[in-house]
Amino acid sequence: MRIVFAGTPEFAVPTLQALIDSPHEVVAAYTQPDRPAGRGRKLTPSPIKDLALTAGIPVAQPENFKSAEAIQALADLQPDLMVVIAYGLILPQTVLDTPKFGCINVHGSLLPRWRGAAPIHRAVMAGDSKTGVTIMKVVKKLDAGDMLYKVECPIGAHTTSGELHDRLAELGADALLKVVDMIENGTVQAEAQDESLVTYAHKLEKQEASIDWRQAAIELDRKIRGLNAWPVAQTTFKGQVLRIWRSEVLNRSTSAPPGTVDCSAPALDVATGKDMLRLLEVQLPGGKRINGKDFLNAHPAAGVVLGS
Template sequence: MSNGLRVIYAGTPDFAVPALAALIESGHEVVAVYTQPDRPAGRGRKLQPSPVKQVALDASIPVEQPVNFREEADRQTLADYNADVMVVAAYGLILPQVVLDTPKYGCLNIHGSLLPRWRGAAPIHRAIQTGDKETGVTIMQMAAGLDTGDMLLKTYYTIGAEDTGATVHDALAADGASALMTVLEQVETGTLAPEVQDESLTCYASKLTKAEAEIDWSQSAVEIDRRIRAFNPWPVAYTKQNGQAMRLLMSSVVEGEKTSAEAGTVLAENKQGIQIACGEGVISISRLQLPGKKAMSVSEFLNGRSLSGEKFPS
């Protein structure tokens, strides 16, 4: 019976928490956790630990927060942990080859897409925005390039019409934790079956920006619906109403509906949604947020308010 692996875990945001929690509960030894330096957050701009750091502190695991790995001292610290493997999930740093080579079995990455389909910073959101029917998690052996290493295991998730960036994120985070346990068992038993990525099938999932969150109503209802769901919870799609940003959090395409109304025109409203003409088709907005207010359902919004006949700018 194995005594488990000595594991260094490197991650920063919420996506990386379930896998760390699973590792702590497993028979493996988490010898150290690496995470991004504390960042200022909130109105007081006080330094806040990352979600991963908080889990590590609660479990009394040593935490390292190098700015990068250019300093020899940081590389030596990593080597001194004498890890069998380093697991990386949304860490936020590009790891140089010397780091990838330090653990006995190298570095494994929990990547939120079905490689080689989406490489880069925002694979979950771009999959929804582009209309992919399926996504998943790939556990890969890390190499020097951007998400270029051999694939070790995949899990699959069907993207539904009501899925958002948040729901898919949470599902893949949980799936990644489970998949990691399987791959670590394969590392221990020497049964890994690496698969080389087909470079011809890759797309780059560029980082999300606030600039792309404003809705262009001249686009089709299908495209706008995907964008709204993909950008929930960040950067959150919005449209201008009386010069202010009205955030759009949930939507659906009104199937079979056609209109000759100008794109951006509010066609109808009821407790189920606000129906808006698009460049092609009609979209129904079911959840939104006004400046300085909490997110609310359309039924809550329509209490004392109306957008009937209004036209949003394209």
């Protein structure tokens, strides 16, 4: 199969690598234009561009597919299939119709649950017990195409979005290869999505990082895990931003106001709207990530109200 790959972030890398290692031919890699990154705002290529160039695959970085030239350049590749994963551009119908077998997408959820930009984070934050990867046909409506293959993945009580991201990236690569072979062999079977079960995973915003201690400990723990590794949950400690990387729910109550630190354990335990939350790993500006006990040793906190 002659395959055009379209993707941008790290999540797409295992899938492209799997295709490179397969008997199929990746004839081009489409990815977002280089963007400014880091403190120096230096133009930086995407992870997919780096991998493609290393593998000797031609790279295309159109701003969009509005021009006839961009459409023709894709057609000239004579692709059998286009594989799309976290590409970041909306594909017009002319692009979807160009490959012989159309376009398929690797999506990090069990569709129709969590269509949209942040399915991995939203699944953790919602307290889902499982998620997975869905391979689907690409249509003009967001993540609404027929499903071709699914693989499930449990979400553990301590799983973070960053950890789940890496697992799903590998699962997605394996699943994609199975689907490509089924398409080539004519054995793939499509299943329509149940629109009544659709939920949307809206894009993460930085302002979501702020912790409201009036919420229940279990909700805050899910949020902390869901925002790890970006943008990372945060509160304030004596006027300084305190990032919270990991936590643990304690099934004990307190009459103290939400946000109050109780160091009787001794541990960095905080009152919430329901139950207590133990902060296992935190970070002050300019400092390293440290465990809660070490933080208490360096920063007396008994009776301090976080977020005040």
